[in-house]
Amino acid sequence: MLRALGAKNHPATVTSIRWITDHMVRIDFQCDGILHQAGEKPSAWIRAWFPDLTHPSKMHQRGYTLLDADPAAGTFGLAFLVHDPAGPASTWARSAEVGDELLMTRLGGDGHDVATAEDSPRGYLLMGDVASWPAFTTLIDAIPVGVPVRVVIEHSNDDDRVLPLPTRDGLVVDWVRSTPDRRALVDAIDAADDYRGWHTWVTAESKATRLAKKRLAQEHAQSKSTMHTQAYWMAGRAMGRTAEPESQRV
Ligand SMILES: Cc1cc2nc3c(=O)[nH]c(=O)nc-3n(C[C@H](O)[C@H](O)[C@H](O)COP(=O)(O)OP(=O)(O)OC[C@H]3O[C@@H](n4cnc5c(N)ncnc54)[C@H](O)[C@@H]3O)c2cc1C
Structure with a gap:
């Protein structure tokens, strides 16, 4: 199944869940091999696979931004907006539980460097x-x-x-x-x-x-x-x- 989804997929396990607002849920994961060992740049993001709402064998890929990535521990958070109308990703996030698993992959999404103070733009x-x-x-x-x-x-x-x-x-x-x-x-x-x-x-x-x-x-x-x-x-x-x-x- 991993190979059929293309690229290199890594199983990520939910370790904690916290609702920040009624519509934004932060979900923390442990996942070996997905984070860049040198550290993650601001705005870096991963792609995760979510089951289709009516045909669970069908998977949909969606992008989410890495938060508090710790490459040594293989831990990070994702914050999901639970929107209406919903889709596979927001539906999954709304009912996620500790111990649940998602497959995640990287393809680009390496984030952006920010200029040093000396080289900064005007704003x-x-x-x-x-x-x-x-x-x-x-x-x-x-x-x-x-x-x-x-x-x-x-x-x-x-x-x-x-x-x-x-x-x-x-x-x-x-x-x-x-x-x-x-x-x-x-x-x-x-x-x-x-x-x-x-x-x-x-x-x-x-x-x-x-x-x-x-x-x-x-x-x-x-x-x-x-x-x-x-x-x-x-x-x-x-x-x-x-x-x-x-x-x-x-
Ligand atoms: C680089 C990148 C980083 C991203 N990071 C994040 C992130 O950290 N957190 C996050 O919540 N989202 C993030 N997104 C956006 C997220 O990937 C999309 O919102 C995604 O389409 C949600 O998937 P879904 O399966 O829930 O809905 P879909 O199946 O894509 O869409 C189902 C329905 O929901 C509507 N919809 C989709 N997204 C939204 C939305 N954001 N607001 C209102 N309606 C919507 C669609 O128009 C459609 O009608 C990121 C996207 C990219 C490209």
């Missing part, structure tokens, strides 16, 4: 929704103190706003309400703002990411070398590979 703009909250915590922790950071998080639930972020001088956090037209993030880029010379990061729903990316490129001189963008999910659609290991057996 960092991090834009995303609650699925990006884990990545933002790791990035904020890595950015040298004193460099301005603005975080804009699009959210749907009232209690999303209590998700903790590192506290530090120069950090501005704006929570913006999600809107059906997916414009909450792009509309948070004010005409008076000037992000030239900043590094920017946009990881959100697909359309929201596209809209913010376009404005940052057109009006704030952001380019591939200064901006990281990635759709973390797609409204109304599942995102990620699917495999049917059973049917691939010979």
Whole structure:
């Protein structure tokens, strides 16, 4: 079964579960062989396989961000947004129990280096929704103190706003309400703002990411070398590979 799923898969065992809000659950794992022994960069992520909701032999691959990775111990956490409509990953997370197992793999997802204080850009703009909250915590922790950071998080639930972020001088956090037209993030880029010379990061729903990316490129001189963008999910659609290991057996 492992080989049929492709790449190298590692069994990961749930060691603890803690609900951070009514919609975000942190699940800790022990897994040998998945973490980079030299350490994990901010925003590094893994891919895990989750059973289909109606055909458990079918597996779906989804991406989740590593938290508190300890390569020597093979331990780390993942924080799952339990969204509605749900999918295989959020459904699994909602009812996970200590001792449960998931298969995980790496293919890219090595995370991002953050410049030292001497080489820092004028500031960092991090834009995303609650699925990006884990990545933002790791990035904020890595950015040298004193460099301005603005975080804009699009959210749907009232209690999303209590998700903790590192506290530090120069950090501005704006929570913006999600809107059906997916414009909450792009509309948070004010005409008076000037992000030239900043590094920017946009990881959100697909359309929201596209809209913010376009404005940052057109009006704030952001380019591939200064901006990281990635759709973390797609409204109304599942995102990620699917495999049917059973049917691939010979
Ligand atoms: C690099 C990377 C890192 C990520 N890290 C994290 C992380 O640390 N924590 C985390 O919670 N998510 C993270 N995500 C997002 C997560 O992989 C997706 O949300 C994923 O699609 C959820 O899978 P699912 O099986 O629950 O839902 P799917 O089967 O993909 O989708 C089912 C339904 O749920 C909707 N949906 C999917 N995701 C969301 C969402 N985030 N909000 C609202 N509705 C949604 C879809 O539009 C669809 O209608 C990351 C994604 C990437 C690419």
